[in-house]
Amino acid sequence: MNDDPAPTKRAIMEATYDALRERGYGDLTIQAIADEFEKSKSLLYYHYDDKEALLADFLEYALDEFMAEIRVGEHEPVEQLERLIDLMLPETIDEDRYRVQIALLELRGQVPHTDVYRERYAEIDRTLTERVASIVERGVETGAIRDVDVELEAELLVSALVGMQTRRLSTYEEFPIERSRAALYEHVERRLVAPAA
C-alpha cells in the first residue's frame, strides 16, 4: 500500500471518471468504479463505503482541478474571463467528455435525495461565483473593466455559463455553440471591457 494518499486519491478519481463515462450516473455502482481501479480494490473500499461519498469527493476534486485553471491574478482579468468561457464552453466537446458531463447533470437531479450532493453543488456554485466576482473586481480596480456592480455581474456571467452548459447537454448537436460563445464574448467586450482612455 502506498503511504502517500495523493496518488491513490488521484487514481480513485480517475477510476470514477472512467466509470461515469462508461455507465452514466443511473447504472453506477461502487463495484463498477472498483472495476476501473487499477490498484487493489480493497484499498478503494477502505476509503469509501458507498458511491455517494465517493461521488461527493469526486465533485470536490473536479472543482479543485477547475479552480486551479482560473487563479485570480495570474493573467489579465479580461483574458481570464475569456479563458473561463473557453474552459466551460469549448467549441467542440468529445463524446467522452459529453458522457461524463451528462452523468453529472443526472447527479445534479439527485440533490433532493442526497444531502451530500446538494452540499457539494452549493459549494461549487459559491466558489465559482466568488472566483468570477474576484476577477471582475480586480479588473475594475486596474481600470480594465468598467465600474460595474461586481456581485451582479458575477451572478449573470456564472448563470449564463451554467445555462449554456445545461442547454448544450440536453440538446447536444442542435445547440448553437458558436452563437452562444459569441454572445458571451460580445457581453465581455462591449459591456465589461472599459473603453480605451
Next chain:
Amino acid sequence: MNDDPAPTKRAIMEATYDALRERGYGDLTIQAIADEFEKSKSLLYYHYDDKEALLADFLEYALDEFMAEIRVGEHEPVEQLERLIDLMLPETIDEDRYRVQIALLELRGQVPHTDVYRERYAEIDRTLTERVASIVERGVETGAIRDVDVELEAELLVSALVGMQTRRLSTYEEFPIERSRAALYEHVERRLVAPAA
C-alpha cells in the same frame, strides 16, 4: 368515454404532474401515472404505451402552456422580458413546484438514452430562444430597446434564465435568488432599455 380529446389530455397531463411531484423521475412508472388519473385507466393506456411517450407529450404540453403566457405583442417588450423573469424565476418556489422541476432536471439527464426527450428539449430550447428574440426585436423596432444584436441577446438571456433555474434547483435554499433576479433586472434596465429621448 369522452369524445373531445382536450379534457382527457389535460387530465392525463395533470396526472403526470402529480406523479412527478410524488415520485420524481427515477421511480416514475406509467402505472404510477395511471394511479393519479381519475378517469378510466384503460383510457390512459389507450393513448400511451410507455412513460417515455407520455413524458415527451408532457414536455410539449408544458411548453405550450408556458408560451401562451408570453405572447409577443400582448404587452410592451420590456414588460414582457420582466414577466418572463418572474415566470421562470419567481421570488419563492413552493415544495410542489420544486419537486416537479427537479424531476424534469433528472429527465434532462436522460437525453442520451431517450431520443424523444432530446428532441423535445431541442424544441423547447429553440422555441424559447426564438420567442425572446422576437420580443427583443419588437423592442428594437419600437425604440423601447437599444439597437442590440437580437440573436446574441436572446442567447444570453435564455442562458442566464436556464442557468439560474439549474443553479437554484441544485442548491435550493442556498441559492441567492434575490441577487440573481436583481442581476437580470439590472441587465434589462441598464443594457437593454433605450435611454429616454
